[in-house]
Amino acid sequence: DTEVTQTPKHLVMGMTNKKSLKCEQHMGHRAMYWYKQKAKKPPELMFVYSYEKLSINESVPSRFSPECPNSSLLNLHLHALQPEDSALYLCASSPMGQEMNTGELFFGEGSRLTVL
């Protein structure tokens, strides 16, 4: 069982829709991540939040808008997406500021997004 929970597991949306992906963790981790993964490819980093502040944005188009309401929650707001944005979106968390911070990531099961 994963300790990072993502909803919804599947999402189909049109190019004019607005939707959100949600992620929750209760491990006390202070870093949370969004990754995009295409089939047969490694995950690509999109955003990193550290202590609820956006610390990394990997030049992601503005149609993706992240939000971190508190240390346990992470959202990804989607608007005016393109078909090429269809992918598996993975949320991850990691401990930060702890004595043994190895960079290990704890992943959720992902949200499979299809843009029509």
Next chain:
Amino acid sequence: AQSVTQLGSHVSVSEGALVLLRCNYSSSVPPYLFWYVQYPNQGLQLLLKYTSAATLVKGINGFEAEFKKSETSFHLTKPSAHMSDAAEYFCAVSGGNNRLAFGKGNQVVVIP
């Protein structure tokens, strides 16, 4: 900066045979190294990790990996493949800065 190289995107192995997945890393600082497994339509699950303790690391599902600094390698092995081992495997490296660099992955196919 850190990076990893995984050669051979597809790896076929017979059931009961040795599984060997190769990973070579590059890092400007002492690295932390990971192997993750991904089953179809699922997230990434940690198989094992090297964090500067023992160089031979044992993980879940009978997998193990050995850190060899002289060869900058962290190859993953399992003595006897099982059908359930069919999955995508990613090697990853971190410099402890909360940025994980992934390899391109190996798709493992187990032949009955």
